[in-house]
Amino acid sequence: MTLTMQPHRETVGLKPGLLYIEGEWGAARDGATWTHRHPATGEEIGELAVATAADGDAAVAAARRAFDSGEWSNARATTRIGVLRRYATLLREHAEELRALQALDNSVPVGFGAGVYAVSVEVAADVFDHHAGWIDKVGGQTLDPYQGGDHLAMTFREPIGVVAAILPWNAPFLLYAQKVAPALAAGCTVVLKPSEYCTFSVLRMVELLEEAGLPKGTLNVVTGPGDPTGERLITHPDVDKISFTGSRAVGSRIVEASAGTMKRVSLELGGKSPAIVFDDAPDVGIAAATTVGAVTLGLSGQVCVANTRALVHRCVYDDFIAAAQGMAAAVSYGDPFDPAVMSAPLINAKQLDRVLGYIEKGKAEGARLVTGGERLDGEYAGGNFVAPTIFADVDNSSTIAQEEIFGPVLAVVPFDDEEEAVRLANDTDYGLGASVFTANGQRAFRVARKVRAGTVGVNGFQVEPHLPFGGFKQSGLGREGGQSSFEAYTELKTVLMPLGDEMM
Template sequence: MTLTLRPRRDQVGLSDGQLLVDGKWRPAADGRTWTHRHPATGEEIGTFAVASTSDVDDAVRAARRAFDEGDWPNSRATTRIQLLHRFANLLREHAEELRGLQALDNGVPLSFSAGVYATSVGAAADVVDHHAGWVDKVGGQTLPPYQGGDHLAMTFREPIGVVAAILPWNAPFLLFAQKLGPALAAGCTVVVKPSEFASFTVLRMVELLGEAGLPDGVVNLVTGPGDPTGEALITHPLVDKVSFTGSRAVGRRIVEASAGTLKRVSLELGGKSPTLVFPDAPDVGMAAMTTMGTVTMGLSGQACVAHTRALVHRDVYDQFLGAAELLAGMVTYGDPFEPTTTASPLINTRQLERVLGFIERGRDGGARLVCGGERVAGDLAEGNFVRPTIFADVDNGMEIAREEIFGPVLAVVPFTDEDEAVRLANDTEYGLGAGVYTTDVKRAFRVARRLRAGTVGINGFQIEPHLPFGGFRQSGLGREGGQSAFEAYTELKTVLMPLTDEMM
C-alpha cells in the first residue's frame, strides 16, 4: 500500500500560512502562494503565502519602526528576560504539536525529534533560556585614560538594529532559537524567513512568540523561496544584519549583497566533517555506528555537521566498515509519525537527483561501494528515499570526499599514522566539525588542537546551548551559541567624558 500523509494534516492541526507584518497576519499582496509537497510521498500538504518585494519592504519597515521608535531596544532587562522564558516554556508545552508540524514539513521522524537532543524542541527552549540569561550580564568597560588627564573612557554594547534571520529546512527548532534567542535578548528587531521546505513549524513558533507577549513589529515573518522573498530581504537597505544558515552558494550571494550597505553578516554554510578513528579507540564498533548514525539516522545526512568522512586507521579499517554496514541495515523509512521510522527522505526531488549523481560518480571514480547506492522502491517509491550508502577505499581527492553531498553517504578513507590523519582531515575547503576516537588523552588533545574545525568531539559529538558553534574556512563566518552569539547582535560603542571643564 502506497504511503499517504494527508490524514496527518488534520491530526496535527495544520492550517495554511500567512505573513506576519507589524503584528497582523495577512496574505501576500499579490496573492501568490507556495504549495508544499511532502518529501516522503510527493503529496500536497498545505500552502502558504509567498512574500513579494513589497511585502518584504513592509516587514522590514515594521521592524525598523519597532527598533527606532518602539520600546523593545531600551526595555528593562526583566521585560526581555521574562518574555524569553515565557516563550521557552510555551515551546516545551507545545513540543508534540511542533514535532508533528516538522514531520509534515521535512519528514523528520517523531522518534528522532523526540529522542535526539540537538533536534528536539527541548533543545530550542534551552537555547532561548540560555540567551535570556545574557540580557543583564553583557556590558561594556570603564577604562583608564591612556594619555592621562581627567576623563572617563567607557564602552557600551547596544543592539545592532534590524536583523534578517534566514533559516534552513533541516533544523527549524534549533536554528529559530539560535538566531532569534540572542537577537531578541540583545534588543534587536527581526524579520524571519524560513525555508520554503519547512515553513509551517516556524509559523507556529512565531505565533507562540506573540502568545508570550512580544510587542507588534519586533518579529515579522515573510515566507517564500529565495526569489523573490529571500533576495528582497538580503538586499534591503534598512536591514542591519543578516544571519543565515544554508548553502555556500547562497552564503556567497549574501556577502555580495551586504557589500552595498556593509551589513553585518553571520553565516553557517555546511561542512565535510571528518571522524578520525585510531586503533586505540575505546570502541571501534561504536565509533563506526555513531559516525554512520550522523549520516543516516534522523535527517539522512542532511545536516551541516554530519560526519560524512571517516578517516580510519588501517589496523581497524575492516572492523569499522563491518559495524558501519550493520548500522546502515538498521535504518528504517516510512511514515514519520510511526515510532518504527528512524530516518527521513531527502527534502525534494532536486536533492534526490543530486545525491544519486554523487553516488554514480563515486562508483565510476573507483571507490568501492560497500552497501546502498540506490533509491528505495516498493511502497515508498513516491518518496525521496535513498538507501544508506558506504564507500570504502576512498581517496581524499575524490569528489565524494570533498563535496558536501547532504545525503546518507559515508566516504571511508584509510590512514597509517597520526600525521597523515590530520593532513587528510584538514585537506578540505570546510571546517565545521570533527571527531577524534582514541583512549590516549595526549593524542586526543594534540589532534583536536591541530584540526581546523570549529567544534571537535572526543569519543563522541554533541551540541550544547551555551557553547559557540560555527566553522573555519568556507564553513562560515561567526558563531551561534553562548556569549559570542549574543555579542554578534550588538555594536560596541565608545564614550569619552571629561571630568573637568577643560576640553579633552
C-alpha cells in the same frame, strides 16, 4: 501499502502559511502561494504565501519602526527576560504539536525529534533560556585614560538594529532559536524567512512568541522561496545584519549583496566533517555506529556538521567497515509518525537527483561501494528515499570526499599514522566539525588542536546551547551559541566623558 500523510495532516489541523507583519497575519500582496509537497510521499501538504518585494519592504519597515520606538530595544532587562523565559516554557508545553508539524514539513520522525536533543523542541527552549540569562550580564568597560587627564573612557554594547534571519529546512527548532534568541535578547528586531520546505513548524513557534508577549513589529515573518522573498531581505538597505544558515553558494551571494551597505553578516555554510578513528579507539563498533548514525538517522545525512568522511586507521579498517555496514542495514524508513521509523527521505526531488548523481560519481572515480547506492522503491517509491550508502577505499581528493553531498553517503578513507590523519582531515575547503575516536587523552587533545574545525568532539559529538558553533574556512563566518552569539547582535560603542570643565 502506499504511504500517505493526509490523515496526519487532518489530525494536526494544518493551517495555510501566512505572512506576519507588525503583529498581523495575512496573505501576500499579490495573493501568490507556494505548495509544499511532503518528501516522503510527494503529496500536497499545504500552501504558504510567497512574499513579494513589497511585502519584504513592509516587514523591514515594521521592524525598523519597532526598533526605533525603543519599546523592545530600550526595554528593561526584566521585561526582555520575562518574555523569553515565558516563551521557553510555551515551547516545552507545545513540544508534541511542534514535532508533528515538523514531520509534515521535512519528515523528521516524531520519535527521533523527541529523543535526539539537537533536533528537539527542548533544545530551542534551552537556547532561549540561555540567552535570556545574558540580557542583564553583558556590558562594557570603564578604562583609565591612556593619555591621562580628567576624563573617563567607557565602552557600551548596543543592539545592532534590524536583523534578517534566514533559515534552512533541516533543523527548524535549533536554527530558529540560534538566530532569534540572541537577536531578541540583545534588543534587536527581526525579519524572519523560514525555508519554503519547512515553514509550518516555524510559523507555529512565532505564534507562541506572540503569546509570550513580544511587542508587535519586533518579529516579522515573510515566507516563500529565496527568489524573490529572500533576495529582497539580503539587498534591503535598512537591514543592519543578515544571519543565514545554508549553502555556500547562497552564502557567497549574501556576502556580495551585503557589501554595498556594509551589513554585518553571520554565515553557517556547511561542512565535510571528518570522524578520525584511531586503532586505540575505545570501541570501533561504537565509533562506526556513531558515524553512520549521523549520516543516516533522523535527517538522512542532510546535516551540515555530520561526519560524512570517516578517516580510519588501517589496523581497524575492516572492523569499522563491517560495523558500519551493520548499522546501515538497521536504519528504518516510512511514515514519520510511526515510532519505529528512524530516518527521513531527502527533502525534494532536486536533492534526490543530486545525491544519486554523487553516488554515480563515487563509483566512476573508483571508490568501493559497500552498501546502498540506490533509491528505495516499493511502498517508498512516492518519496525521496535513498538507502544508506557507504563507500570504502575512498581517495580523499575525490569528489565524494571533498564536496558536501547532503545525503546518506559516507566516504571511508584509510590512514597509517596520526600525521596523515590530521593532513587528510584538514584537506578540505570546509572546517565546521570533527570527531576524534581514541583512548589516548594526549593524542585526543593534540589532534583536536591541530584539526581546523570550529567544533571537535572526542569519542562523540553533541550540540550545547551555551557553546559557540560555527566553522573555519568556507564553512562560514561568525559563531552561534553562547556569549559570542549574543555579542554578534550588538555594536560596541566607545564614549569619552570629561569630568572637569575643560575640553579634552
